[in-house]
Each structure stands twice: as structure tokens, then as C-alpha cells.
Amino acid sequence: MKNTYFDLIDQSYYFPQNGFDIKDDYLNFHGISLKYLIEKYGTPFKILYLPRIGEQVKRAKNLFNRAIRKHKYKGKYHYCYCTKCSHFSHVVKAALKEKTHLETSSSFDIDLILKLYAEGELKKKTIIVHNGYKTQDYLEKILALQKTGFKNSIIVLDSKNELKRIKEMLGEEHQQIKLGIRMAINEEPQSAYYTSRLGIRPSEVLEFYKNEIEGNESFSLKMVHFFIDSGIKDTMYYWGEFQKALKLFVQIKELCPSVKALNLGGGFPIRNNLGFDYDYEYMINEIVGNIKTVCQEEEIEEPDIFTEFGKYTVGESGAIIFSVLEQKQQNDAEKWYMVDNSLMNTIPDAWSILEKFILLPVNKWDKEYARVNIGGISCDHSDYYNSEEMNQQIFLPSYEDSDPEPLYIGFFHTGAYQDSISGYGGIKHCLIPSPKLIMIDRDEKGHFVDTVYRNEQTVDEMLTILGYK
Ligand SMILES: Cc1ncc(COP(=O)(O)O)c(C=O)c1O
Structure with missing residues (x-):
């Protein structure tokens, strides 16, 4: 009996599956022949498959809109693309093609918005949610953007100090400014700290609103924002923070009827292993249903729901393909596959936050499999990858040094954050x-x-x- 790599995958997972298929003994990614790309460009290379972006946006929009109909929810759903995930013009434009709105995180993002506007890629009515720490430069650019007619630009206050600085910048001048307030969340129990540094402590929000925003004609509070950075998960922790945010939303709404939006931030997961099983439909239904229930109980208007999905939008578009340069058996149990680049430099999250990606060979699926470690060619001992999300070890096809064709491998769903962080x-x-x-x-x-x-x-x-x- 032969234990081929193909048999291993076929027995362990449902395969072929969305985005991955074998054609003429080589792996295809989203229907693209990786063999063709390898022959044309040589390794190593990264790819971004842009049509996946549109598919992801459409899927989330459809599911939210279906849940809205199912629950007879009265608010609307708005999909913002969170630019920090991948700022490449091709990526942002692919998202905008699906009529997404945008979320920004720093000063240069505003220049990016203006470039996109100049190229006719977005309209002045596009909703732009401004998150992140507001440096003076960032604030000045946002205020200037609003003056040019971006009437749906919303400044989400990350701290109380930001409003003070906006007031100082405005002086006597009157400018109608739409505001949001970001609620600081408490992190997961295993986190290195308790409360996020991002946002305003929930216990201070109401006083802050009454003292600094209420009655000031320059400001109109539109949005309550919270972002559970460990992701939207069906866990007690997630729903606990979610309910806290909803409670705060209700309290603010009672004081301030102009608040019309609840922004859940990002956090939708993507497939990082072939056994990934996340029920997006269920989670979206729960989110919409929970907001509806609370609003009915409290007899308040149902808010528009905003999300700022970054990783979900672009993560599954990306891949990086390497050749294995050499195999080294360093002791009886440990075999190393040395690849033709650095993992620390190309998928830095794998090293820094132990993020996992889908790892698959491109060829040699008919060979027996072996347990291996993958090594990058930088000098750093941390430049390696040797475990998967569902598995403390990794398997790849074994090969003979005399094989005419090298082993090619790919890390998949690497389209989010890896370029900017590296x-x-x-x-x-x-x-x-x-x-x-x-x-x-x-x-x-x-x-x-x-x-x-x-x-x-x-x-x-x-x-x-x-x-x-
Ligand atoms: C405010 C805000 N919104 C959205 C996101 C996107 O998160 P994700 O990529 O998990 O969807 C981030 C990521 O850091 C963020 O800080």
C-alpha cells in the first residue's frame, strides 16, 4: 500500500475544496495553474487573485441582507473595507467595485482616498470611517477632506483627547462634523493586558458625551464602534463584549437620538486550514437577531450595522510560492526543507503571532508523505514553520535529490497584513x-x-x- 500525499489529504479533509484543486498532477489555486505561473515567473513569487475580493464582499453583503430580511430588521448593512489589510491600489479598487465604503487608520490613508477620488474610483458620498490614533496631521487632513465635500466622513474618537484637539483646531470656525465613539473592549483572558488601549473606557463614554458633545452644534454623534480584535467567534467572551457594546449603544441612543450606526469593526475569520468550518450565516443571523431583540426590548430605533472586514476581504486572495532548495536530515526525526526565501520576511505573522496559513505542495502529490520542518534561508533561527492550525506537525511529499523537478510548495490565504507588516x-x-x-x-x-x-x-x-x- 502506498501512502501518498494525495491519500493523506483526501482522507483527512474534504478535497478538492473551494479554491484548491488538482489538475494534471499540479495544484490549481482559484482555478489558476500554479505550474504555469512557476514556469513563467520562477519562484519565489507572491500572487493576489483579485476576483476573490469581490466574491467575499458579495457573500457577506448577501448574508447580512438575508438576515436583515429574515429578522425584519429596520436598519441597513454597510460593508467598509479596512484599508490597512492591504493598501495596494488594485486591492482597494477591487473592493470599491463592489460598492464598499472605506475605513482609514492614519494620515497617509487620506491621501490615498484623494487619489482614488481623482481617479474616479469613489464618490464624495462614500462613507469613510476614520479610525486609529488621530495625529495632528491625520486630523487636519480629515477636516480638509470634509471641507471638500466628503459629507459622510465620520471621525471615530479613539480617545477623549482627540475631540479636544479637534475643537482647538476648529477655533471659532464652524464645521459640521460627524463623530463616532469607539468603546474600549476588555481583551480575552489569556491576553497580556486587560483593557484595549484603543477606544474610550465604556464607563466614561456617557459623561464624555454629556460634557463634550451634547449641545455643541459643530458635532453630531452618529456611530458607536467596538472591535473585538481576537475575532467574531461564537464564544462566551465574544458575546459578552458584544452585549456590553449593545448596552452602551442603547444608553447613548437614549441620550442622543442622532446615533444611527453600530460598527462591529473587523474580525471575520478566513480559512487557515483545510478543515476550517466557520458558519458565517449562523454568526450573521445571531448578530442581527441579537441587535434586533435588544432594540425591541428597549424600544429604540434599530441602527445601521457597519463592519470593517479586512482579513476576510483580501486574505483568501493571496499566496506565496517557494521551491524547496534542499532537504536536510538533521537528526533521526527532524527533516528540514529549505525554501528559496525567508518566511520571516514574507509571512511575518507566522513568526510573530504564530498565525497559521494553508500550506500545500504544488507538485508531487503522488509521492509518499513525510513529516518535515520548513526553513527559510535567512540566518535567523526563528525563520521556520513547522505546525499547522489543527496539527502540531506538518507533512509534505518526500522526494529524491535526483528528481528532475524540485518540490514546489505554497502558503495560501496570505493576502492580508503580510505585505505591510513585512x-x-x-x-x-x-x-x-x-x-x-x-x-x-x-x-x-x-x-x-x-x-x-x-x-x-x-x-x-x-x-x-x-x-x-
Ligand atoms: C478598527 C479596525 N477595524 C477593522 C480591522 C480589521 O480587522 P480584520 O482584518 O480582523 O477584519 C482592524 C484591524 O486591526 C481595526 O483595527
């Missing part, structure tokens, strides 16, 4: 620019000599890498 081509997480670099030396007399080697990264430098003209 600084692909010079981009940065949340588009926070590289700081200036100052070189310091001493002259012959022992005095400091400091020179600016490189200034802070500019918007144009960043946006050029991302494909904005």
Missing part, C-alpha cells in the same frame, strides 16, 4: 511612515557630528509603491 518594497503597517534616520559620529576632537541620512518617508514614496499614480 514592509514589502518599503510600505508600512497602517501606512505609518519610516522615521528619519540620523547618523551620529564623533570628529577628531571628539565632538558629535549628526547628519540626517534619510528624511521621514513621504506620502508619495509610499503611495507609489502601492500603485497609486
Whole structure:
């Protein structure tokens, strides 16, 4: 009996499955022949399969709208794409094609919005939700954006201080500003800290509203925001924080009828193993149903529901393909497959937060399988990958060094965050620019000599890498 890699996958999972198939002995991803790409471009390479973005947006919109009909829910659903997940112009445009709204996280994001507007990709009525820490620069750009007619730009206050700074910036000037308030959540019990640094403590929100927003004609509070960063999961923890946010929403709504939106942030998971089984329909039904029930009990208007799905939107579009350069048996039990790039540099989340991705060979599915560790070619001992989400070990086809064709492997569903966190081509997480670099030396007399080697990264430098003209 032969224990081929194909048999292993076929027995362990339902296969072929959405996005993955074998054609003529090679793996296809979303129907694309990886063999063709390998022959055309050589490894290593990354891909972003843009049509998957539209499919994901459509699926979530359909499920929310179906749940809204089922529950006779009176509010609407708004899908915002969270740009920080992948800022590439092709990605953001693919999301906008599905009439998504956008969520921003830092100053350069506003330049990105203006570029997209100039290219006719979005309209001034597009809803832009501004999250993140509001530096002076970020705030100034948001206020300027609103002045040019982006009437649905909503500043979600991350701290009380932000409102104070907006007031100082406005001075005597009157500008009608739409606000949201982000509620700080309590993290999961195993977290390194208890309450998130993002947002305003729920116990302070009502007083803050009464003292600083109520009665001020420049401001209109529109949105309550919370984001459970460990994800939208059917757990006691998730529903506990969700109910807390709903309670706060009700309390604010009673004080402030202009609040019309509840924003759940991001957090929809994606498939990170072949056995992934998440019931999106059930979760969406529960979310809509729970909001409806509370609003009926409290006799308040049902809010529009906003989400800011990042990873869900673009994660499943991405893959990275490597060749195995060499196999090394380092002791009786441990075999290493050395790949032709660094894992730390290409899928940094695998190293930093132990994120898992779908790992599959592209060829040799008819070979026997072996337990292996995958090593990158950087010098760092952490540059490895050797466990999967459902498995503390990984298996790949074994091969002979004399085989004419190398083993090709791919990490799949890597489209979210990996480029910005690894600084692909010079981009940065949340588009926070590289700081200036100052070189310091001493002259012959022992005095400091400091020179600016490189200034802070500019918007144009960043946006050029991302494909904005
Ligand atoms: C405010 C906010 N919204 C949405 C997201 C997107 O989260 P996800 O990629 O898990 O959907 C993030 C991610 O950090 C966020 O900070």
C-alpha cells in the first residue's frame, strides 16, 4: 500500500475544496495553474487573485441582507473595507467595485482616498470611517477632506483627547462634523493586558458625551464602534463584549437620538486550514437577531450595522510560492526543507503571532508523505514553520535529490497584513511612515557630528509603491 500525499489529504479533509484543486498532477489555486505561473515567473513569487475580493464582499453583503430580511430588521448593512489589510491600489479598487465604503487608520490613508477620488474610483458620498490614533496631521487632513465635500466622513474618537484637539483646531470656525465613539473592549483572558488601549473606557463614554458633545452644534454623534480584535467567534467572551457594546449603544441612543450606526469593526475569520468550518450565516443571523431583540426590548430605533472586514476581504486572495532548495536530515526525526526565501520576511505573522496559513505542495502529490520542518534561508533561527492550525506537525511529499523537478510548495490565504507588516518594497503597517534616520559620529576632537541620512518617508514614496499614480 502506498501512502501518498494525495491519500493523506483526501482522507483527512474534504478535497478538492473551494479554491484548491488538482489538475494534471499540479495544484490549481482559484482555478489558476500554479505550474504555469512557476514556469513563467520562477519562484519565489507572491500572487493576489483579485476576483476573490469581490466574491467575499458579495457573500457577506448577501448574508447580512438575508438576515436583515429574515429578522425584519429596520436598519441597513454597510460593508467598509479596512484599508490597512492591504493598501495596494488594485486591492482597494477591487473592493470599491463592489460598492464598499472605506475605513482609514492614519494620515497617509487620506491621501490615498484623494487619489482614488481623482481617479474616479469613489464618490464624495462614500462613507469613510476614520479610525486609529488621530495625529495632528491625520486630523487636519480629515477636516480638509470634509471641507471638500466628503459629507459622510465620520471621525471615530479613539480617545477623549482627540475631540479636544479637534475643537482647538476648529477655533471659532464652524464645521459640521460627524463623530463616532469607539468603546474600549476588555481583551480575552489569556491576553497580556486587560483593557484595549484603543477606544474610550465604556464607563466614561456617557459623561464624555454629556460634557463634550451634547449641545455643541459643530458635532453630531452618529456611530458607536467596538472591535473585538481576537475575532467574531461564537464564544462566551465574544458575546459578552458584544452585549456590553449593545448596552452602551442603547444608553447613548437614549441620550442622543442622532446615533444611527453600530460598527462591529473587523474580525471575520478566513480559512487557515483545510478543515476550517466557520458558519458565517449562523454568526450573521445571531448578530442581527441579537441587535434586533435588544432594540425591541428597549424600544429604540434599530441602527445601521457597519463592519470593517479586512482579513476576510483580501486574505483568501493571496499566496506565496517557494521551491524547496534542499532537504536536510538533521537528526533521526527532524527533516528540514529549505525554501528559496525567508518566511520571516514574507509571512511575518507566522513568526510573530504564530498565525497559521494553508500550506500545500504544488507538485508531487503522488509521492509518499513525510513529516518535515520548513526553513527559510535567512540566518535567523526563528525563520521556520513547522505546525499547522489543527496539527502540531506538518507533512509534505518526500522526494529524491535526483528528481528532475524540485518540490514546489505554497502558503495560501496570505493576502492580508503580510505585505505591510513585512514592509514589502518599503510600505508600512497602517501606512505609518519610516522615521528619519540620523547618523551620529564623533570628529577628531571628539565632538558629535549628526547628519540626517534619510528624511521621514513621504506620502508619495509610499503611495507609489502601492500603485497609486
Ligand atoms: C478598527 C479596525 N477595524 C477593522 C480591522 C480589521 O480587522 P480584520 O482584518 O480582523 O477584519 C482592524 C484591524 O486591526 C481595526 O483595527
